[in-house]
Amino acid sequence: MHKFITGIVFICTVCSCSYFENSDAGDGFVTLDGYTLSKAEVAALLPYNYTAQDSAKIVDAFINQWALDRLIFERSKDNIPKDEQVKLDELVEKYRIELYSQTYLQDLSMQKLDTALSNNAIIKYYANNKSQFRLSEDLIKFKYVQLTTTLNDVAQIERLFKNNTAAAARELDSMSVNFKGSFLNDSIWNRKAALLERVSRITPDNESSYIIAGRYSKLDDSVNVYLVRVNELLKRGDIAPLEFIKPTVREVLINKRKLTYLRKIQKEILDDAISRDKLKINQ
DSSP states (O other), X not given: OHHHHHHHHHHHHHTTTHHHHTSOTTSEEEEETTEEEXXXXXXXXXXXXXXXXXXXXXXXXXXXXXXXXXXXXXHHHHHSOHHHHHHHHHHHHHHHHHHHHHHHHHHHHHHHOOOOOOHHHHHHXXXXXXXXXXXXXXXXXXXXXXXXXXXXXXXXXXXXXXXOSHHHHHHHHHTGGGOSEXXXXXXXXXXXXXXXHHOTTOOTTTHHHHOOTTEEEEEEOSSEEEEEEEEEEEOTTSBXXXXXXXXXXXXXXXXXXXXHHHHHHHHHHHHHHHHTTOOOOOO
């Protein structure tokens, strides 16, 4: 088989694959006891700018697996008891029906379902179902600045950093071009991991000494100075704040709307079959 496949790949390489590209998708490229593998199916496997050697391996492996699957399938029909085959065929048919049905309903919901949600709807649902939205990790509101130890303005930057006025925040932001790293928006919730990633001196082993609501810390190493302030802290298991969980709440509402819509469609389809006398229960 390998020599046969190598010959096909050689032709494909020399002729820019016109042998595959111009072939009828229904042509039998490989046949096995009534099963047919078309040239188009084999050609679809070949990557762009492939070499003859790579293509030979890809095509050879695919054809071998294709043939092996069908040989084992045919042999299984001679060895699996008939009553078990009936059960397997029933499972296959059940899966086929479910696959078609779910694909149709999914496509229908994507085309017809209204996914527009008002902010008030999200707020209302969150307010009525807060207990459902628990944190799976710690959240913090924080700000930090990373400076080089050689920077002359460290003292001034620290003074502005510790000052919580809007004027100090603006001045600090104007100096940020001199920072090695910074995050100054301490009014939004972030995952605790975001701070650990930025400040190497704070680790899972010592975080309990630094990640405390209202805590200001100044840390340094051989080349850096870190200024860190943690404003607020929420622990794992606490109710998640809406501003952090809002995309999840929206997704929950859309899924609920989708479920309601699909139930409506399913009922309409069933009612239609009954009204047109297509569904009959013979007693």
